[in-house]
Every structure is written in structure tokens, then in C-alpha cells.
Amino acid sequence: MDLVTFQNTILPIKDKLFRFALRIVGNPMEAEDVVQEVFIKMWNNRYNMAEIKNHEAWCMSVTRNLSIDKVRSKFRRETGIPEGTDWRDEGLSPHKSAELTDAVSRVRQLMETLPESQRRVMELRDIEEMSYQEIADLLELTMEQVKVYLHRARKTIRQQLIQSESYGLQ
Amino acid sequence: MDSNKINALLEKYFDGDSSLEEERILKQYFQQDNIAEDLLPYKGLFQYFEVEQEATLSADFESRLMEKIQAPPVHKGIRTMQFSWMRVAAAILFLVALVFVVRQWQPGVDKNVNWSAYEADNPEEAYEATMAALALVSKKMNTGEKETLKGLGKIKQVNKEVHN
Numbered sequence: 001m002d003l004v005t006f007q008n009t010i011l012p013i014k015d016k017l018f019r020f021a022l023r024i025v026g027n028p029m030e031a032e033d034v035v036q037e038v039f040i041k042m043w044n045n046r047y048n049m050a051e052i053k054n055h056e057a058w059c060m061s062v063t064r065n066l067s068i069d070k071v072r073s074k075f076r077r078e079t080g081i082p083e084g085t086d087w088r089d090e091g092l093s094p095h096k097s098a099e100l101t102d103a104v105s106r107v108r109q110l111m112e113t114l115p116e117s118q119r120r121v122m123e124l125r126d127i128e129e130m131s132y133q134e135i136a137d138l139l140e141l142t143m144e145q146v147k148v149y150l151h152r153a154r155k156t157i158r159q160q161l162i163q164s165e166s167y168g169l170q
Numbered sequence: 171m172d173s174n175k176i177n178a179l180l181e182k183y184f185d186g187d188s189s190l191e192e193e194r195i196l197k198q199y200f201q202q203d204n205i206a207e208d209l210l211p212y213k214g215l216f217q218y219f220e221v222e223q224e225a226t227l228s229a230d231f232e233s234r235l236m237e238k239i240q241a242p243p244v245h246k247g248i249r250t251m252q253f254s255w256m257r258v259a260a261a262i263l264f265l266v267a268l269v270f271v272v273r274q275w276q277p278g279v280d281k282n283v284n285w286s287a288y289e290a291d292n293p294e295e296a297y298e299a300t301m302a303a304l305a306l307v308s309k310k311m312n313t314g315e316k317e318t319l320k321g322l323g324k325i326k327q328v329n330k331e332v333h334n
Contacts, residue, residue: 003239003240006239011232011235014227014231014232015225015226015227018225018226018227019222019223019225022225028225028228032227032228032231035227035231036231036234036235036238039235039239040235040238040239043239102214103213103214103217104214104217104218104221106214107214107215107217107218108218111218123222125193126193126219127219127222127223129190129193129194131190147186150186151185151186154183154184154186155184157215158184158212161211161212161214161215162211164211165210165211
């Protein structure tokens with residue numbers, strides 16, 4: 001792999017990797033470090049990359065592992081980012097930030113109440129638009145589990161949305 | 171788009187049966203302003219997906235990465251060199267140790283013993299020494315034969331018992 005191929009085929013997925021890392025580590029600076037590490041890893045291994053069929057899947061899975069490592073080491077250090085830091089509006093244009101309605105914030109809160117695995121599957125499907133097979137490979141689940149998690153997550157969110165509507169909270 | 175069709179797609183979505191293409195249609199529908207009253211509760215959900223898709227890396231990420239990738243790997247080079255020197259040193263040390271150990275352990279003739287002092291210097295002495303050696307061998311052989319015969323005797327006895 002040469003630099004041009006790297007720039008044309010690998011770099012374009014950088015934001016996808018970033019969002020995936022961000023949802024695990026919860027902090028944009030650390031997520032950016034993770035993505036940088038992934039790319040450097042790939043570049044250093046560029047001569048062996050021919051053996052890997054799907055570069056994107058490889059990058060996603062390395063991103064996942066590095067992000068989990070980061071969360072674990074942060075947990076061990078017990079320092080890090082103060083609770084309640086809202087990272088999400090960073091990276092959005094001021095225009096978009098202003099558009100963030102109450103309804104969107106409400107969904108965000110609901111998503112956070114979902115069990116980790118259900119939430120991860122729903123994010124990969126509905127935000128990253130990945131196929132069931134891709135999600136199963138990445139999270140090391142069976143297709144059946146992916147479908148069950150997705151179904152449960154969406155069902156919970158729907159119930160909550162209808163409930164808050166009937167209470168007049170919307 | 172007709173809200174009945176959207177309703178049907180929504181049901182499929184919540185059942186987990188929708189395709190990516192159908193999910194995109196839903197996202198597009200909820201991006202516009204003309205949303206049917208009964209579908210309003212789901213507006214926030216599909217807008218949330220769109221908003222989340224917008225999170226991006228900082229603008230200078232790519233240039234910083236390129237700088238890192240293209241920088242000559244100076245430190246790494248030095249470290250590799252040091253590492254290989256360590257390996258060479260370790261290999262030499264191992265060989266020296268091996269030679270030392272082998273020499274220490276080598277069983278063999280003790281060079282300090284003067285064996286020539288034990289050598290026979292006339293025919294009589296040589297004859298006596300040979301006879302003594304042969305007698306010793308003969309004695310050991312006879313003992314062996316006796317033991318064997320004793321064993322054979324027992325076997326014969328057993329055989330007799332069996333045949334009777």
C-alpha cells in the first residue's frame with residue numbers, strides 16, 4: 001500500500017472510526033488519539049495489508065479494541081474527564097448545534113439507558129448504517145443476537161417515546 | 171411521502187425487519203417539515219441519528235497524521251540497532267558460557283594420574299595379571315551359570331507338576 005492508496009481508501013473512513021471510538025471512550029480528544037493510533041498501526045503494517053480482505057472492518061475492529069483498552073486504563077487510573085462533560089456538541093457546526101431540539105436530547109438520554117450491547121448494535125445500525133453481518137463480525141456476535149438486540153433496543157425506545165408523548169412531555 | 175407508507179415502514183423498523191434502504195427513507199422523511207401529526211413522537215429519534223452522523227474529527231487531523239506517518243522513524247532506527255547489539259552480546263556470552271560448562275563437565279582421562287606406573291614390565295607379571303583377570307571373569311560367569319541352572323530346576327519342577 002502506498003501513500004496515495006492510503007489517503008484515498010483508508011482515510012475517508014476516519015470520521016466513522018472517530019464516532020465509533022467516541023461512543024466508547026466518551027471524549028473527543030481521546031477518540032481522536034484512538035483513530036490516529038489505528039491509522040499509524042495500519043501504515044506501519046502496510047506491507048502485510050494485502051492479506052486483509054476488508055480494510056474497513058479491520059480498522060473498525062482495531063478501533064474497538066483500542067477504545068476499550070483506553071476506557072479500561074482510564075478506569076484504572078481513576079482520573080480523566082470530570083463527570084457530565086458534554087462532548088457531543090463539539091465537532092458540530094454552530095448552526096447544527098442550535099438545531100438540536102429537546103426531542104433529540106431526549107432520545108440521547110433514552111439511548112444511554114439501554115444495555116451496552118443493545119445500544120452498541122443500534123448505534124452501528126442506525127447511525128453508521130452497517131449491515132447485520134458487519135455488526136455481527138465487529139462485535140463478535142451471531143447474526144441472531146444482533147437482530148434480537150436491535151429489536152429489543154428499538155422496542156424500548158419506542159415505548160419510552162410513546163410514554164413521554166402520552167404524559168405530554170414531548 | 172404518504173404517511174401510510176411511512177407508518178408501514180415504521181412498523182417494519184420497530185420489528186427489526188427493515189432494510190438499510192428503508193431506514194434511509196425514514197430518516198429523510200423526518201428531516202423535512204411536513205410530518206404527519208401521529209408520527210411526530212418519532213421525529214426526535216430519526217433526527218438524532220442524523221445529528222450523530224455529523225460528529226467529525228478536528229479539521230487538522232489529517233495533516234497531523236500525515237506529518238506523523240511521513241516523519242523519518244529516527245528513534246525506532248536507533249532502538250533497533252541497540253537491540254541487535256544486545257542480541258549479539260547475548261549470543262557471545264552464551265557461547266563462552268557453553269564452552270566453559272562443556273570443559274568442566276567433560277568426563278575423561280585424568281591427566282594427573284601416571285598410568286605408566288601400573289604397566290607390567292616383565293612377562294611373568296603380565297601373565298599373572300592376565301590370569302587374575304581371566305579368573306575373575308570365569309568366577310563371574312560360573313556364578314551366572316549356577317543361578318541359571320537353579321532357575322531351570324525350578325521350571326522343570328513346575329513343568330512336572332503341571333503334566334502330572
